Amino acid sequence: MTQDNLRHAFIQFALDAGVLSFGEFVTKAGRTSPYFFNAGLFNQGAMLGQVAQFYAKTLLASGVEFDMLFGPAYKGITLASATAVALAGMGRDVPFAYNRKEAKDHGEGGTIVGAKLQGRVVIIDDVISAGTSVRESVQMIRAAGATPAAVLIALDRMERSGNAEQVGAHSAVQDVQREFGMPVVSIASLADLLQYLDASQNPALAQHRAAVGAYRARYGVDA
Incomplete structure (x- = not known):
């Protein structure tokens, strides 16, 4: 399967x-978005x-060199552990770790659970909204003496920062x-979603193309 086919298969x-899903959804930034990814x-x-x-295939195809996975709490925990299982099934058995929101003061203690953070670490999450969880993850990885190698997400919204009135440059x-000078790899992006809608033979899906395109024109960044 080519990368384009993989992206479109993920969207489907x-x-x-x-x-x-499609409709009218208010984002944290106060923008009315014609689509929502949960x-x-x-x-x-x-x-x-x-x-x-999808995560595992995208990571292997990216060319990113890595030694382990890290899942930031909370969604990243499940995604990183499941991706580790998928990678093992593809012949790439790597360790993974995740963090607690609050430090544990008994048992093994600390905020990190799982394998020791070392080598080149890929951070796995669903999306990047404000980048807060990535910044926290980078701090933890570097504090352990390891190197953040990349971030792997499901969907890149390709949306400029800011709110409904103020739009940032990036x-x-x-x-x-x-x-951080590291790549962010996504399974699919807003550009892929638009291509998918362009090619769709389903009128119920194709009808959302104009609204998604207008949203990208107003808030989107270049590919």
């Missing part, structure tokens, strides 16, 4: 699972196994790449 999968709805075993396959993904 997300639509079928109800994780990607990775929390990957909440059944089969769906989680499938999304992990997206949260671009800010993370500029700040």
